[in-house]
Amino acid sequence: MATNAVDKAASGPHAIDFHHPYTPYDVQEQFMKTVYDVLERGDGQVGILESPTGTGKSLSLICAALTWLRSHKISNLETSVDEAVKAYQDEPDWVVAQMLKRKRDDVIQQWKDREARLERIRVKERSMEARGTKRRRVHEPGARASASSDQLEAEFLLDDRDSGDGEQVGEVSSFSKETRNLMEKLGMGPSKSRDEEDETVDEPVKIYYTSRTHSQLSQFVSELRRPNFPPSMPASLQDEADKLEVEGVKHVPLSSRQRLCINPAVSRLGSLAAINDKCADLQQSKSSSKCQFVPNAENLGPTHQFRDNALATLPDIEDLFDLGRKLSICPYYASRTAIPGAEVITLPYPLLLQKTAREALGIKLEGNVVIIDEAHNIMDAVSNVYAAEISLRDLKRGRQMLGVYVKKFGKRLKGDNRVMVAQVARVIDGLSEWLNGASNSKGQQGIVDPNVLLQTKGLDQINLYKLIQYIQESKLAYKIEGYAAHIEEQNDKASQPMSSTPVLHNLLSFLVTLTNLSSEGRIFYHRTSDNTAEVDIRLSYLLLSPTYAFSSIASSARAVILAGGTMSPFEDYTAHLFPDLASQKITTLSCGHVIPASNLCVRTLAMSKPGLDFEFSFQKRSDNAMIRELGIAILNMCSVVPDGMVVFFPSYGYLDEVVTVWSEVTQTATARQESIWARLQSRKALFRETKGGSSDEVLAHYTESILGDPTKPGSKGNGKGALLLSVVGGKMSEGINFSDRLGRCVIVVGLPYPNIKSPDWKARIEYIESTTLERLTAANTGMAKVEAAATAKQAARDFYENACMRAVNQSIGRAIRHRGDYAAIVLADRRFGTERIRGKLPGWIQGGLVSSSEKSGLGQLMGTLGGFFRGKKEAMC
Structure with a gap:
């Protein structure tokens, strides 16, 4: 199938110039033609491509994808002209010529109108910047006295909430982001003004590129700086005096707050979860405590300067961090302002693979291209993103912190806060009781029935969905852990960062897994011991199949490219990432090496x-x-x-x-x-x-x-x-x-081979057998039951063997x-x-x-x- 795609790409009237900065090898030409063909066909196409390390895979991906993107932009402009010509093909030549001139003028005018709209936005922004500057002069803060102990402790007090429905009272802005989005969809939120709608600019197709580590993303950015690409506007529509030969690539990298936060009070925290909650909390607290780096009406100047610099300089994450610190503007939030104008957006696996993370960053995959590099471990990456675990030791620590918090603030908790904090304590006690029993009566490891787990202490009577939402919106985990760390710092007479083990955040992640479909994952218990020979027991959640978690990406994007140095064997990707995708929509390619x-x-x-x-x-x-x-x-x-x-x-x-x-x-x-x-x-x-x-x-x-x-x-x-x-x-x-x-x-x-007798591999094998059998039965292939069962068993065996061979191939590829x-x-x-x-x-x-x-x-x-x-x-x- 990949050969057909390559032949198709090569059989056009002209060879494709991929603007490679060097003379590409034959395998690189083959690789780039295949990528180009997959993107060109679009309509949910998937390419699974293997190109050995040392063959210039990243540069080939860049050249193929951006050559296609610029060509696609030009094609969209020219298509409107061509369609108009076809409508008049039976008319005299002078009529066609007149119509063609008028249509070209219309296209040029559309570009001018677009630039005019952008300029109006800039003028409005500059006006807002000026007003913000005046406000800063009036309200410029002087030297602030050290906060009292009561002020510091107030930071950790839960905001008052209405009892009953768990929603805050006040304007729409007081609701959570998710609630505000829902209200807006239902017409309950503040509607956009006519002016705002007029100033909206359609975003062009984007390329979302993701890899496993930040160092790999930085290496990609270095490669992105090598080639030059022609402009995205047809030469025929450019003014003769202003014709461009090269147009810079517009790129923005996205990352977590952990890597981009420039506020020392937040970045010093030990865990990503604590950093996220602290950041959100500072934006909702009193004005004296708000983070001064978050973009707002008073610092639009640095925000727009940040955006323009990002789109002009091909930055990596470190560059954005330095730029944000230089301009005193938050790189995490300011980088989002560059997304609409970007052509290439780089981001690590978790930010792409998790739907909630994409929504938080404003990432829209619909109609866009997704390129996943180092994709040999994409299935493990999906599982890791959705994994969660909690130990008995963690629960004991969490219960202790909760006790300290309630002792200080318990009498000041009202309504929902009092009820929900009590439910959190009950959940901790219930899970602890089950683990205590398991440590005395169970074996070293095994599978846990979530229904049995939730029967302890009557946890099945608690509305977990509501409790999870409460913990997320109230920032309860951060406030409890933050207060505990504050007390520890006072007792130690030293300022030390909060613990890097976010106990209650881990509990929250584990509670979320309990609401997943039982068919998608399994919960396991494991008995462990550390260097002190102290025995601990933990609960962990394993996502058995990446299919459902990955489906939102595959179904939304125009095309998805999975590329890696050692993708063989290919069957697992088609069977477990795209099981329902028609075979004609999947292209595979295994390139040779560039060595003789x-x-x-x-x-x-x-x-x-x-x-x-x-x-x-x-x-x-x-x-x-x-x-x-x-x-x-x-x-x-x-x-x-x-x-x-x-x-x-x-x-x-x-x-x-x-x-x-x-x-x-x-x-x-x-x-x-x-x-x-x-x-x-x-x-x-x-x-x-x-x-x-x-x-x-x-x-x-x-x-x-x-x-x-x-x-x-x-x-x-x-x-x-x-x-x-x-x-x-x-x-x-x-x-x-x-x-x-x-x-x-x-x-x-x-x-x-992995240990097939371990509980997690037993669960995987059983899951693949059962789902394969269900799929064969639903397809009504006419296959006999015995034959279908044998086919399902072989599918599980292949998955098990393929996991082994991917590991072997990775080791071989080191040479x-x-x-x-x-x-x-x-x-x-x-x-x-x-x-x-x-x-x-x-x-x-x-x-x-x-x-x-x-x-x-x-x-x-x-x-x-x-x-x-x-x-x-x-x-x-």
Whole structure:
């Protein structure tokens, strides 16, 4: 299907100029044509695209998407002209020419009218700025005396509320944002004036780009600064004297208050939830306590200056923070003013994936383009966004804080406040009672029936929806935790930030999950212990399927692009993100690598010697003889592989087991043999990743052994290289580049299947089986019950196996990082030789796999590796 999309894009009358700043490789051309085609077709199209790290994926996404966007804008202007011509195609040429001139004049006039409307808005803004400046001169605050203890404590007192319906009395502005939006939809809110409606400007199509981390978003912005794009207005409609060759990209990054808040009283708080509540609370409090940085009628000048600077300079998050601090205006709120004029909006996963976050930021996906980079972990990201957990220790702490708060303010709580605070206490007591019982009678972990959980202390008699709304609107969690922190600071005689563990905010998140459909997720209990050997038990919520959470994005956007370096295998994305989407609306593409074929050597090591297969399954991997043979095989490879080698094991526990066996000194009939661990250390500097340890420190020592000390000029490393033992899914398997000499060989030991007996994986498997069976039954395919059940079971098995292979593919992708790089990849397990597993490797890895290598042993592997690295050494000489 992807091939058809590429062919279609390439078969037009003219080749597409993607304005790539360099000469693109063939795989980049293929990638950009596919992206362009998906966006051009629109109508809810989805592209699932794989392009290995080192192939310029981000730059290709930028060039394809913005080339399409500018072309789309031009096309929309020209379409109105073309449609008018068609309506007069049977008329004489002079009539058509006259009509065409009139239509072009109309289009130009529309642009002028649009600019005139924008200018009227600017004039109105400047007028408001002037009035705001006068007010600031009259009400300029002088030196403010230190707040008294009573004033500080008043900050944490709940606002009075009417008993009964839980709504505040007063003007519409006193209601919550959600309530005001609803009232406006129902015609109950303040209607817009005629002037306001006239000044509304239609927003053009936008590209929402999201990635996993802020560092990846910053890297994207750096790439965004490289290419130049033509203007979005047709050349035929530009004045001859003012014709533009380049139009700057209008970009704004969005982020959370945690990264953008410039108010020290807010940003010092330890958690995002506390920061959000404190920020909202300061906007509702008395004027003397209001945040002076929030945009309002009195600081429109800096707000508009912020907006214009943002759209003109291609900023990243740090730039916005610095700009806001320089202009004394809140970057979190001021950045929203730049959204209407932006073409590209970057934001981290949580702000896109959570509907409430999108609404809070004013993000509208309808008709716009969504690009999700590093999308190999998008399903996990959706689950993480909707996850929640609370422990018995947290509940005890929360109950203690609530007691301190009620002791101080209890007599001043009235109406709804008194009722709701009592309900929060009851919820905490009920969950604590259940966990206390579970800690005495249950096993280590298991699934919890939410109905049984809510029967404790009669929690099922509480209206959770109303209680959740109350906690959110009243900022109860912040006020209780804030007051507790205030008391602790006074007692400690030191100003320390509030605890980074927002106990009551965690409780609120967990209560929200209790209102979800039981079919969408499961609640689990886990018994844990820390370094003090104190036993704790916690409740956690797992979203079983990302389908419903992701559907609002897929159904709203014009097109969605999922792109990553290792997206294989693709089936999970279509089956679990877009199960109801027609196949003709999904385009998949797996690009090759930019490296020449001679720079990659991939082999399967199925055995060390005849009669001893390498199969590191859970049932067989503890065979000490096999573990020792693996050590001998790696020891031999150390003799031919230069510089750095990285070995990935299935888990930390198994790595510990392997190290124990390798560290044993063996005794033969004639002599005492040196341990495999000691022999490995004699060949290369030896390092290992440990669970909970510092990966940065290990990586620094590993790098220094190979490349030398970067602080010492002329340092060249130890000359023999290094061997790093790591874990699939660990800190070294994603986000770290073992490029060039750091990763000349990557070895993957076994297949890292998740623990299928764990409660969460049991629940996932059962969920996929049941929903697949329901879908087959509803589709009325005529499939027999037995066959349908077998198909559903296979779907669950594929999901389980695909999770394993995505982790493997991520680890493999750590090696080759650019066109001139080269490396060997060894897959140490006979199961890698099976057609089913081999077919789930990325296309570029399959292409480099030495055929029939699974039938050969260590001797043939050593010959292949030796020849590969000798060839590279000779080529450099």
